[in-house]
Amino acid sequence: MVRAARSYHHGDLRAALVEAGLKLARTGGIGALGVRELTRSVGVTPNAAYRHFADREALVLAIAVEAQDRLAQTMLDRMKAIRADADPADRALARLRAVGEGYVHFAMAEPGWFELAILTRDEPGDDSPQPTIESRVAPPYQLLVDALDGLVEAGVLTPAQRPNAEVACWSTVHGFADLATRGPLRAQDPPILDALATYVVDTIIAGVAAPPR
Amino acid sequence: MVRAARSYHHGDLRAALVEAGLKLARTGGIGALGVRELTRSVGVTPNAAYRHFADREALVLAIAVEAQDRLAQTMLDRMKAIRADADPADRALARLRAVGEGYVHFAMAEPGWFELAILTRDEPGDDSPQPTIESRVAPPYQLLVDALDGLVEAGVLTPAQRPNAEVACWSTVHGFADLATRGPLRAQDPPILDALATYVVDTIIAGVAAPPR
DNA sequence: AGGTGAGTGTCTACGCTGTCCACATCCACC
DNA sequence: GGTGGATGTGGACAGCGTAGACACTCACCT
Numbered sequence: 269m270v271r272a273a274r275s276y277h278h279g280d281l282r283a284a285l286v287e288a289g290l291k292l293a294r295t296g297g298i299g300a301l302g303v304r305e306l307t308r309s310v311g312v313t314p315n316a317a318y319r320h321f322a323d324r325e326a327l328v329l330a331i332a333v334e335a336q337d338r339l340a341q342t343m344l345d346r347m348k349a350i351r352a353d354a355d356p357a358d359r360a361l362a363r364l365r366a367v368g369e370g371y372v373h374f375a376m377a378e379p380g381w382f383e384l385a386i387l388t389r390d391e392p393g394d395d396s397p398q399p400t401i402e403s404r405v406a407p408p409y410q411l412l413v414d415a416l417d418g419l420v421e422a423g424v425l426t427p428a429q430r431p432n433a434e435v436a437c438w439s440t441v442h443g444f445a446d447l448a449t450r451g452p453l454r455a456q457d458p459p460i461l462d463a464l465a466t467y468v469v470d471t472i473i474a475g476v477a478a479p480p481r
Numbered sequence: 482m483v484r485a486a487r488s489y490h491h492g493d494l495r496a497a498l499v500e501a502g503l504k505l506a507r508t509g510g511i512g513a514l515g516v517r518e519l520t521r522s523v524g525v526t527p528n529a530a531y532r533h534f535a536d537r538e539a540l541v542l543a544i545a546v547e548a549q550d551r552l553a554q555t556m557l558d559r560m561k562a563i564r565a566d567a568d569p570a571d572r573a574l575a576r577l578r579a580v581g582e583g584y585v586h587f588a589m590a591e592p593g594w595f596e597l598a599i600l601t602r603d604e605p606g607d608d609s610p611q612p613t614i615e616s617r618v619a620p621p622y623q624l625l626v627d628a629l630d631g632l633v634e635a636g637v638l639t640p641a642q643r644p645n646a647e648v649a650c651w652s653t654v655h656g657f658a659d660l661a662t663r664g665p666l667r668a669q670d671p672p673i674l675d676a677l678a679t680y681v682v683d684t685i686i687a688g689v690a691a692p693p694r
Numbered sequence: 695a696g697g698t699g700a701g702t703g704t705c706t707a708c709g710c711t712g713t714c715c716a717c718a719t720c721c722a723c724c
Numbered sequence: 725g726g727t728g729g730a731t732g733t734g735g736a737c738a739g740c741g742t743a744g745a746c747a748c749t750c751a752c753c754t
Contacts, residue, residue: 303742312703313704318743436685438660443658446656447648447651452601452619464648516711525732529731531714698751702748702749704746712737714736716734
């Protein structure tokens with residue numbers, strides 16, 4: 269099924285565009301994902317992209333799905349480093365920290381991909397054939413939900429403290445990531461940002477687990 | 482100095498453009514601030530704008546400064562409602578809540594202006610003659626700093642808890658505002674969002690004021 | 695083998711954008 | 725009462741996303 273080097277038909281233009289998009293977005297963010305620039309980098313005419321994507325937004329969203337998966341993967345990688353012989357409560361806390369710190373570190377290490385990973389579709393728009401950003405539960409979000417459920421199981425959180433906890437956690441790491449990559453903190457040195465990141469994550473966890481309320 | 486209705490020279494095109502920009506951005510966000518659309522709404526040629534602004538970005542930033550001031554103003558308005566006869570610690574806490582809830586409510590009530598208010602200049606860029614987003618301390622940020630200092634004064638926070646607290650608070654409200662206006666929460670009903678907003682603000686305050694750490 | 699139709703890429707063109715350059719106009723001041 | 729600097733106009737250019745008509749190629753079916 270793999271086609272010879274360069275025939276009239278490309279072979280798998282869709283996949284090639286997504287791959288090229290990841291490469292371009294890594295340094296240039298979403299702004300670098302122009303239809304012309306993208307197709308040019310694959311050696312194809314701009315309109316060829318329209319055989320595989322309805323419009324530019326659909327193309328960008330397909331790339332965004334890939335970026336979102338990579339974000340989830342870095343969270344999972346951080347979880348692997350958790351010692352299996354630790355106290356269950358500590359392990360549950362460490363998993364939540366892995367989610368939060370994975371989020372902000374991914375944002376700082378790969379701001380271009382991060383910008384894609386947090387994309388949300390502009391308009392409601394009906395169901396679409398391809399898996400798009402909102403037609404699936406975002407894997408990173410699912411990891412957050414699981415981590416919080418784990419905290420309840422481990423007895424770190426009371427069931428009464430559980431509702432809406434994902435909103436608080438997500439808001440905090442999301443906001444910090446935005447401030448650190450595009451906002452006023454973006455000029456800070458990486459070591460400082462790292463320290464701030466762990467402080468911020470610890471603080472929101474402390475808030476979620478704070479006494480009664 | 483006020484000029485007759487419509488002569489060759491406009492009178493105060495710069496101010497007129499900023500004012501028109503606020504009106505356009507209120508419903509359309511930054512995307513509605515095209516040079517052509519903006520100048521058209523003032524009844525002037527696109528190039529006329531270039532007599533007052535270096536490029537489109539400078540024009541948008543001038544409008545952003547105005548939006549940022551309005552954000553600060555809604556925070557101040559919320560502070561006015563605080564009872565003056567309350568316990569100092571309670572009043573200090575109420576001021577911080579006014580800052581946080583003012584931030585998220587402004588974002589939800591005026592998403593277009595909010596998008597402008599949180600703009601940050603793209604490139605380092607040298608100093609510029611006009612007051613731009615980063616050549617001044619953002620008024621909303623200053624209010625946050627003052628409110629946190631007030632918490633230390635009132636004894637709610639220990640001096641050891643003070644450092645970096647603005648980063649945690651800001652991250653949380655900023656992240657929530659983004660999720661609620663452009664992110665996955667943007668479809669939620671306003672009453673639900675309001676409840677989430679106060680929960681999120683309370684949670685981060687609890688985290689900042691959490692026992693030792 | 696030979697046609698046929700679906701799939702895929704190209705070419706041309708349109709309207710939109712931000713921005714540059716040369717020119718027209720107006721106002722303040724000497 | 726001219727003159728110069730500030731301000732607005734007109735036309736043009738390159739780049740963008742995208743639509744429509746056309747060209748090529750391949751898989752399949754007789």
